[in-house]
Amino acid sequence: MSEQVVRDILVVLLGAGGATFIWTVSRSYIALRDSAESREDRAVARLERYEQTCREQLAWEREWGAYWMLVAGRLRHALASNGIPEPPLPRKPTGPKPAPDETPPTRHRRHRAGSRGGAPEGE
Amino acid sequence: MHRIATTDARLGVLGLTRQSLYLRAALTLAYLCFATSGVLLLVTPEVTVAYDGWGPVLSAFMALGSVLASGGSLTRRWVGEFTGLPLLASAFAVFGIGTVYQAWEVSRLIAAANGLLFAGMVLVMTARWRVALASYRFAHAVALRDRRTEVRGGRGEREGWW
Numbered sequence: 094m095s096e097q098v099v100r101d102i103l104v105v106l107l108g109a110g111g112a113t114f115i116w117t118v119s120r121s122y123i124a125l126r127d128s129a130e131s132r133e134d135r136a137v138a139r140l141e142r143y144e145q146t147c148r149e150q151l152a153w154e155r156e157w158g159a160y161w162m163l164v165a166g167r168l169r170h171a172l173a174s175n176g177i178p179e180p181p182l183p184r185k186p187t188g189p190k191p192a193p194d195e196t197p198p199t200r201h202r203r204h205r206a207g208s209r210g211g212a213p214e215g216e
Numbered sequence: 217m218h219r220i221a222t223t224d225a226r227l228g229v230l231g232l233t234r235q236s237l238y239l240r241a242a243l244t245l246a247y248l249c250f251a252t253s254g255v256l257l258l259v260t261p262e263v264t265v266a267y268d269g270w271g272p273v274l275s276a277f278m279a280l281g282s283v284l285a286s287g288g289s290l291t292r293r294w295v296g297e298f299t300g301l302p303l304l305a306s307a308f309a310v311f312g313i314g315t316v317y318q319a320w321e322v323s324r325l326i327a328a329a330n331g332l333l334f335a336g337m338v339l340v341m342t343a344r345w346r347v348a349l350a351s352y353r354f355a356h357a358v359a360l361r362d363r364r365t366e367v368r369g370g371r372g373e374r375e376g377w378w
Contacts, residue, residue: 096317099313099314099317100268100270102313103267103270103310103313103314104270106306106309106310106313107270107273107274107277107306107307107310109306110277110302110303110305110306110307110309111277111303111306113302113306114281114299114302114303117298117299117302118299120298120352120356121295121298121299121352123356124352124355124356124359125295127356127359127360128355128356128358128359130359131358131359131360
C-alpha cells in the first residue's frame with residue numbers, strides 16, 4: 094500500500110470524524126431546544142389547569158356561601174316572627190387581612206433515575 | 217431527560233449507584249488522559265512531520281473530543297459523549313493506521329498488535345457512542361411527543377396540576 098493511499102485513507106477518516114461531529118452538534122442543539130420548548134409548554138399547560146381549577150373552586154365556594162346566607166336569613170326571619178331574640182353576634186376577628194398567595198403550586202420533581210423507565214443505561 | 221440514567225439501587229447520600237459512580241469516575245479519568253495526550257501531541261512538532269499537515273488536526277480532534285466526552289461523563293449528560301466520541305474515534309483510527317504503516321517495515325507483529333489495539337479502542341468508543349445516541353433519540357422522542365399531544369390544556373400529563 095503506497096504512502097499516498099494511506100494518507101488518503103487518513104484524510105477520509107478525519108473528514109468522516111469531523112462531519113459526524115458537526116452532525117452531532119446540530120442534532121444535539123435541536124434536541125435540547127425541543128426539550129426546553131416542551132418543558133415550557135408543559136409548565137404553561139400546568140399553570141392554565143391550575144387557574145381553571147382555582148376559578149371552579151371560587152365559583153363553588155360562592156354558590157355555597159350564597160346558599161348559607163339565604164338559610165341564615167330564613168332562620169333569622171323565623172326567630173323574629175316568633176319573637177325570639179337573636180343571640181349576640183360573635184366578635185369580629187382582629188388583625189390585618191393576609192395577602193393572598195398568588196404563587197401557583199409547582200411540582201418540584203427531582204429527577205429520579207428509572208422512575209419512568211428513564212433513558213437507556215449508560216453501560 | 218438529559219442524564220444517562222441507571223436503575224440500580226442508590227447510594228443515599230450521593231444519589232448515585234455504585235456502578236454509575238465508578239463508571240463516571242473511570243470514564244472521566246480515561247477521557248482526561250486522552251485529552252492530555254492530545255494536548256501533548258498538539259505541542260509536539262514531530263507529529264506534524266509524521267502526518268504532514270494533518271498532525272495538528274489529528275491532535276486537535278483528540279483533545280477536543282476528549283474534553284467534550286470527559287465533560288459529558290462527569291456531568292452525566294449524553295451531549296458530551298455524543299459530540300466528542302466521533303472526533304476521538306476518528307483520531308484513534310488515524311493514529312492506528314499511521315502506527316501500523318510506520319511499524320510495518322520494522323516488525324510486522326508489533327505493527328499488527330498496535331493496529332489491533334487501536335482498532336479495539338475505536339470499537340469501544342463506537343459502542344459508547346451508540347449508548348449516547350440512544351439517549352439522544354430517547355430525549356428527542358419524548359420532547360417531540362410532549363409537543364405533539366395537545367399540551368395547552370390537553371392530556372400532556374395524566375395527573376393534575378398538583
